[in-house]
Amino acid sequence: xAEVAQSPRYKITEKSxxxxxxxxxxxxxATLYWYRQILGQGPELLVQFQDESVVDDSQLPKDRFSxxxxxxxxxxxxxxxxxxxxxxxxxxxxxxxxTVTLKANVLTFGAGSRLTVL
Amino acid sequence: xxxxxQMEGPVTLSEEAFLTINCTYTATGYPSLFWYxxxxxxxxxxxxxxxxxxxKGSNKxxxxxxxxxxxxxxxxxxxxxxxxxxxxxxxxxxxGNNRLAFGKGNQVVVIP
Numbered sequence: 001x002a003e004v005a006q007s008p009r010y011k012i013t014e015k016s017x018x019x020x021x022x023x024x025x026x027x028x029x030a031t032l033y034w035y036r037q038i039l040g041q042g043p044e045l046l047v048q049f050q051d052e053s054v055v056d057d058s059q060l061p062k063d064r065f066s067x068x069x070x071x072x073x074x075x076x077x078x079x080x081x082x083x084x085x086x087x088x089x090x091x092x093x094x095x096x097x098x099t100v101t102l103k104a105n106v107l108t109f110g111a112g113s114r115l116t117v118l
Numbered sequence: 119x120x121x122x123x124q125m126e127g128p129v130t131l132s133e134e135a136f137l138t139i140n141c142t143y144t145a146t147g148y149p150s151l152f153w154y155x156x157x158x159x160x161x162x163x164x165x166x167x168x169x170x171x172x173x174k175g176s177n178k179x180x181x182x183x184x185x186x187x188x189x190x191x192x193x194x195x196x197x198x199x200x201x202x203x204x205x206x207x208x209x210x211x212x213x214g215n216n217r218l219a220f221g222k223g224n225q226v227v228v229i230p
Contacts, residue, residue, distance in 0.1 A: 004161075031216055042207055042220035043162070056217060091161055095216060105150055105211050107218055109161040 002026040004110035006092050012116045018080035021113045025074070025094030032069055033107065034077050035091040043091055049075065050097060082117045089114050120145045122208050124221035132229050133200055139193040139224050141182075141208035151175075151184055151191040152209040152218070162207065165193075203228045 166175030
């Protein structure tokens, strides 16, 4: 079964350092999402890509967070500088995209990258 | 706006008990509704889904019915197992928009 790959699984960093997360979606999936999940809460969307274009980054703290999907395949989420409040699970998900069929709207999630900022 | 509300607090119950987790939503139009499950240390997995009113999603003994009149999508299972211990998230996707919005989740603990 196809999976969404994420790395690293765990990252511990000190505040003010830079950190990056990588995601490789399911092959052929046009839509890629980055979610942040704070412990005990539901995931919140940070950024959504359709191919290489950003379609929604309204909740992305753009002063310190950036995301790219240069070739419309894999994606990187960067935080610089990291702050204590950034400690969370960062989840990547992908879907086929489109708006017509339910299958296209089903998101498949990766295992996540857990960030701890000290 | 579009939002999902789940009942407050964790749910603790004994093996073979009946499980209900309430979920209500606010949305314009006809959203798709989902339940995702998250096992400890893992990402989210799709449990079941429904795309229109009166649809019933089902999987692994879990069921949820899309009730437009009450804007609800409650999750039920007739006889839970210890292996069902996880966090369950209700989610909504507006029609024509691929953005998935989650509720806060409910931790379910099943005691042998």
